[in-house]
Amino acid sequence: MTMSGPEAAKPPRGKGRTGQANAEDEPLFDRELADLPPELRWREWMLRVEAVIFAAAEPVGHETLARVVGKDCSIDLLVDDLRAELRDRPYEIVFVAGGWQHRTRSRFAVPIRASQASTRSAAPALSDFEAMVLMAIAYFQPITRGDLSKIFGKELSRDTIASLRNAGFLASGPRSPTPGAPYTYVTTKHFLTAFGMETLRDLPDIEALEDAGLLSRQTVGVEAAEPSSDGEGE
Known part of the structure; x- marks a missing residue:
């Protein structure tokens, strides 16, 4: 059955012309996490910050990370805790070019090259x-x-x-x-x-x-x- 008139011109509820959800229909992002106990709130903020840094193509600054944590949260302290947790891992979070970035520790450069694996952060080879x-x-x-x-x-x-x-x-x-x-x-x-x-x-x-x-x-x-x-x- 086909429809005509105004109803036919309306996209499905919550969907735009491309079938994607409209921004106003997205659930509100909870930055403050006020319902969580303090320890769980801090852990969730740490995970969010690490996820953003890990996924980003370029170093991530304070302003960007502040969008995913509570307004009174200290980004510096969160990153310090993340660095402490990664102390025994082959990668770390470093501050470069005005932001934080995941980096493989330099002592693992030789085995990574020996593996001949394609790396996502490989810099162009220069003469x-x-x-x-x-x-x-x-x-x-x-x-x-x-x-x-x-x-x-x-x-x-x-x-x-x-x-x-x-x-x-x-x-x-x-x-x-x-x-x-x-x-x-x-x-x-x-x-x-x-x-x-x-x-x-x-x-x-x-x-x-x-x-x-x-x-x-x-x-x-x-x-x-x-x-x-x-x-x-x-």
């Missing part, structure tokens, strides 16, 4: 030269391709920059005040995440790299700026 270029940008940013060419004593190809950009490590910075106003390049939040740093202040001491002959501030005629606290150019 030795690309890694050196990325390191130079991290220390001297914002920096132009021309100044990078001076550092390495040869023309730096656009393909090298493109490869680092495609890997998510670089973004365009401000225009240089030099003639022609060329683009500069800066590292991204993903750069910090991939290399396990909270900010650019976690970069190795540049003087040690200069002593090893890996970098030279005099090559580009500038002093490396003090790294910014966020270390991202996006």
Whole structure:
């Protein structure tokens, strides 16, 4: 039997045109868990926070985690308790790039590589030269391709920059005040995440790299700026 008129135009109760439940029909999310005893409430908050961190593709900050726990809950204390529980596990929760992330402990890197298993967080493989270029940008940013060419004593190809950009490590910075106003390049939040740093202040001491002959501030005629606290150019 077919229907006509206004009733035929109405979607089923609680369903939109795509058959998905409307947002207003979703049950209210209970953040406070006031009906639970304090110990069970804390345990549930811990599990929620761990689940969000585990599922997230990028580091998760305070604001995001605060959406799943009570308003008076301390995110820092929850994470401290989670870290304590994971002390004997092969993975841990670390704070990188402004948020928390699940990471395999570094001592298990060798067996993971030996297994040849496909890992969800595998960073793009960089050549030795690309890694050196990325390191130079991290220390001297914002920096132009021309100044990078001076550092390495040869023309730096656009393909090298493109490869680092495609890997998510670089973004365009401000225009240089030099003639022609060329683009500069800066590292991204993903750069910090991939290399396990909270900010650019976690970069190795540049003087040690200069002593090893890996970098030279005099090559580009500038002093490396003090790294910014966020270390991202996006």
